[in-house]
Amino acid sequence: MFTGIIQGMAEVVSIIEDEAFRTHIVRMDDYLLEGLALGASVAHNGVCLSATAIDGNDVSFDLMRETLRVSNLGTLQVGDRVNIERAARFGDEIGGHAMSGHVSCMATLVEVNKTPNNLRLWFELPDSQGRFLFDKGYIGVDGISLTIGEVVASKHGSIRFCVNLIPETLQRTTLSERRPNDRVNIEIDPQTQAIVETVERVMARKKG
Template sequence: MFTGIVQGMAEVVAIEEKQDFRRHVVRLPQALTGGIELGASIAHNGCCLTVTEVNDDLVAFDLMAETLRLTNLGALQVGDRVNVERAAKFGDEIGGHAMSGHIICQARVEEVLRTPNNCTVWFSLPAEFAKYVLSKGYIGIDGCSLTIGSVEGNRFCVHLIPETLERTIIQFRQPGDAINIEIDPQTQAIVDTVERVLAQRNSFAI
């Protein structure tokens, strides 16, 4: 489980490519290296990955075919940075919302609107997932727990304060970039349940 409060950015320092498989090594901020063991879970751009090797602040992760298909991690190059968050522990403050680290789809950055103290970013996502995106609801964007601003069809925006930009890779995002999306699981469960109940009622009415 994760909270969507990004703890830092990690640089990708090495990549090993194989068929339908990728292994990458990131340099974690020193503040996040304490107590890391093999098998630990660390979110990269919101995607839960398992630690496979530790060498001081250099930590390796394996990415399988499904991860490469669903997320933006397969497009990373050496020198790129990712948002990272270590798994939450019992008793930790949850300043964002409960997140599983399971990416449901990718969205595209459409527009970045900057003012001196604020930033609004518009995204478009596949139409089939738009039903889960509700104004003032929660959403995970590259691992950041954010509140949805406006929704227009399959487009939505978020409003970012300078602190969020400073701590995350969202500061580097440009129109056309692909970002990882995790839908709030409670919202998804409610929408799917309502759809299923309505479908059953309509079948009985026929």
């Protein structure tokens, strides 16, 4: 389990490509490596991956076909940075919201609104996922636990939502580097999804 509180960023220093498979090696700071063992779960831009090799500060992670399909990790290049969160341990403070590290879909950054000491980002995602979004609800964006500011329907049948970022979030995560048309990983709040899908099933049975 993860909390959506990013602990740091790591640079991709090497990528090994294979058919529908890749290994990327990231350079992690010492404080992110404490207690890290082979097989440990580490979230990269919100995607739960397992450490497959540790060589000093360089740690390898394998990305399978499904991971490459549903997330933005397949577009990473050497020199890019990813948001890092180690798996939560029993007794840790849950500062964000419970996250699984399983990406629901990707969203496209469509608008950036800058104001002093604040940044508002607007994202667009498929309507099929939009039914789980609510004003002031939780959402995971590239592994970051954020509160949805507003949800609106777009002209193309998809859904747009915005998040408001404080300087601390911008300093600690890759969102400060995002530009329009960039794609980010989205994890829908699992509790919200469970409630919505349960209500939909109940309503469908009543109509039937």
